Amino acid sequence: MQPFVYTALPARVVFGFGTAKQVAHEVARLGCSRALVLTTPQQVAAGEQVQADLGDLNVGIYSKAAMHTPLEVTLDALAQAKALDADCCVAVGGGSTIGLAKALALHSPDSAKLKIVAIPTTYAGSEATPIIGQTEIGKDGKPLKTTQKTMKVLPEVIVYDVDLTLTLSPQMTVISGLNAIAHAVEALWAVEANPIISTLAVQGIEAIARSLLLIKADSQSKDGRADALFGAWACGTCLGACHTLGGSFNMPHAETHTVILPHAVAYNAPFAADAVSRVAKALGVANAAQGLYDLSKENGAPYSLKSLGFKEEDLERAAEIAARAPYPNPAPLVKEKLLVLLRNAYEGVRPS
Structure with missing residues (x-):
């Protein structure tokens, strides 16, 4: 230990x-x-x-x-x-x-x-x-x-x-749930990560992934809704989120996190292999980035910044702002590489 x-x-x-x-x-x-x-x-x-x-x-x-x-x-x-x-x-x-x-x-x-x-x-x-x-x-x-x-x-x-x-729409459920998962993912690779928060983060991801299947089958599933709400608390407790696109470009917060999350995981994977492996295991998939992308797309959530109304001409400025972010990130925040990430997210490309 x-x-x-x-x-x-x-x-x-x-x-x-x-x-x-x-x-x-x-x-x-x-x-x-x-x-x-x-x-x-x-x-x-x-x-x-x-x-x-x-x-x-x-x-x-x-x-x-x-x-x-x-x-x-x-x-x-x-x-x-x-x-x-x-x-x-x-x-x-x-x-x-x-x-x-x-x-x-x-x-x-x-x-x-x-x-x-x-x-x-x-x-x-x-x-x-x-x-x-x-x-x-x-x-x-x-x-x-x-x-x-x-x-x-x-x-x-x-x-x-x-x-x-119980009345939260199926689409908003998956958007909100993936937004919560984004918090847990960040906690797993954070500089201040510890075994207590990491365990809670994994629990949160597992609970939300499980809940989305139940809610997709029955939007009034009390077990599914309880799992999702518990997962939201667990993931929120782990939070250390970035809000660049949302605040600077007036983008919807949860939807933006839903789109960016798979690409952020792919971007950081080489520098946070253990954390990303835990995410994949919690989701029950082989590739965490692709699993998150598929979870979003298959449940009717947005998977491209273009569909959210983000302007292509703003990609350059978004990359500049993200590269200046003061918080620690597993992978170096390089403007050119961030621009590739954002362009993939803009087009809705499945992470490779």
């Missing part, structure tokens, strides 16, 4: 069926009494149900959460939280809503930090991480997404309610 360092994340996890009904208990348990519910415009109905479950602990709802956590949305939500004297927020939804909750915690003063109760409705995994990505307009007038890691944004409580995921 090699020496390692492992830092456990101190979030409370409540997992099961119908657990969202416990939200008032969880808010009170935190010592909070003025909860602001957060949603996207599309999930107001789910947010209103949580408001009802909160009862007298609810002070309002903010329903403008947006993809890539734009700074202007965060500041608007923060103003509403202050006006309502909120002491916590309950985020109901996927990565966009939970990202907003994290941003509110980050931008609130340490002495009055907004606590977070996250109720995920997708398999994004953001709720399990101390990582936040934010988008603002750069000096060149173009959107630029930056990420940071800080325990201040880690939700205090995560309430996983399998019932809330």
Whole structure:
């Protein structure tokens, strides 16, 4: 056994069926009494149900959460939280809503930090991480997404309610699931990898791969949905993700990860053979990159950047941004090689 360092994340996890009904208990348990519910415009109905479950602990709802956590949305939500004297927020939804909750915690003063109760409705995994990505307009007038890691944004409580995921469409299920797998893959080859997180990453990949087969056969499969949600938590706990394409080019986060993942695995395979071998074994395939590509394509998920609306003329700039990324990567981040990766992803070529 090699020496390692492992830092456990101190979030409370409540997992099961119908657990969202416990939200008032969880808010009170935190010592909070003025909860602001957060949603996207599309999930107001789910947010209103949580408001009802909160009862007298609810002070309002903010329903403008947006993809890539734009700074202007965060500041608007923060103003509403202050006006309502909120002491916590309950985020109901996927990565966009939970990202907003994290941003509110980050931008609130340490002495009055907004606590977070996250109720995920997708398999994004953001709720399990101390990582936040934010988008603002750069000096060149173009959107630029930056990420940071800080325990201040880690939700205090995560309430996983399998019932809330039963209506997630089959396509969004596989997109969200592969996005979660991307987090686990990165954890397996990360510089700070350790046997505890690696074991959790493999468990997460296995659970999601297993769940996709069950959900494809029956979208209401409770076993499949429970496996997927557990896998999302396991993979999210391992997260150390890159958000270059999403924030800088306004691309959908989960869909972009789904497309890029097989090509990133192929790119890093020569420099992370053990990690990539573990991914292949967890998926039950001989070649991890090809297995991930096939899993996406065969389940109706996008497998090319072109299909997501990415512009071919932006490939060069994307390669430049990726090559400047500050995070460690198994393979050297060489612009010319990254451009090949991105072009293959743009065209939807199956990794060789």
